[in-house]
Amino acid sequence: MAKDMPKPYKDLKKPKMPNGLFERILEKIVAEKYRKTARQRVWLYSLTSAVSLFLFVLAFKLMQAELYRSGLLQLLSLIFFDLDQVFLAWSDTLSLTLESLPIFSVTGVLAAIFIFLGSLKLLVRDINAVFGASA
């Protein structure tokens, strides 16, 4: 093929390729693709963090109301004031504590915390990818 090339280019010396250039170019392409999707995920995780924080506030207020309504806090205060009686009637105390637990609202609070912390973790990871030092 060299003999088909125009004459001025026949004697052109090919530049020496540095070692690992090809691999670095591929890595850079992959990194940029990742950063592009990371920017989209930053928006998504920001939204889920905000929504879960809002839901946490709602669920916490509901849990407070349910705890007051169930009388559980007054029951738990007996552990400090009347520990001897609590031990004597430990089976009934335990049953009453379990019956009084506002299961759904506590589950809601814990679920909101779980989603918030998970979203925050993924958000921080992707923020580092988007705004971190480029390769």
Next chain:
Amino acid sequence: MDIKTFFESKLFIKILIAIGIIVVFLLVFKAGEFVGFSKAGFSYRFAENYHRNFGGPRIGPMGMMFGDLDGDGDFMNAHGISGVIIKIDPVAAGQETTLVIKGRNNKEQTIIVSNLAAIRSGLENLKPADLKVDQNIVIIGSPDDKGQIEAKFIRVFGR
């Protein structure tokens, strides 16, 4: 893979963890089943004996669905209540005191207070005759077969 290598492998640890999670889940499920059955059974007995405990005409099962016992559909606690005394049946000699308590969720329950029940207000020990209407109390007890609770311990809050 020989036995020793298997016991030291990550797969074995994962199997152990999975079994542990299943065991914990089953125990928690059983506890929920027990508490739910206790509350449902007590609420049923309460409904069946409502006319005896609170007076008025007897209402059959169709007119006293669980959803009518309280607005939110929850069952009643079978082992105690926190609320305000709204009625005290006069103490007859040798008989047990009967209290009607209005809970914080506006549920009413009948409490039987024997002379053996411990009653405390602050550091003082009280007798059933010392209880007054409108006192704020917490009761721990056991359910009987008439939809009532036999008090074992009563803590009076405030004056």
